[in-house]
Amino acid sequence: MIARTWHGMVPEDEAEEYLDYVKKTGVPGLGSTPGNLGVMVFRRIEQGTVHFLLASFWESYDAIA
Numbered sequence: 902m903i904a905r906t907w908h909g910m911v912p913e914d915e916a917e918e919y920l921d922y923v924k925k926t927g928v929p930g931l932g933s934t935p936g937n938l939g940v941m942v943f944r945r946i947e948q949g950t951v952h953f954l955l956a957s958f959w960e961s962y963d964a965i966a
Contacts, residue, residue, distance in 0.1 A: 902938065902958055902961075903959040903960075903961060903965060904957070904958050905956070905957050905959065906954055906955065906956050906957075907955045908953070908954050908955075910950050910952045911951055911953075912951070913946060913949050913950065913951050915951075916946075916951035919951070920942070920953070924942070927940075927955060928942065928955075931955075931957045934964075936960040936961065936963070936964025936965070937959060937960075937964070938958040938959060938960060940955060940956070941955070941956045941957075942954075
């Protein structure tokens, strides 16, 4: 299994809107790609900035190449 991560950040007052966007676009897009085993979204608030980390899990490197 291969795990890939992606990191993004937004101001705290835009976090809910951004999370909705990620749930509507990024998560379904990754999840429907052949070879994808799952997607997780994490977020952390730090001094007025919200950090988002997406972790996606893949059957093999060939599935994401």
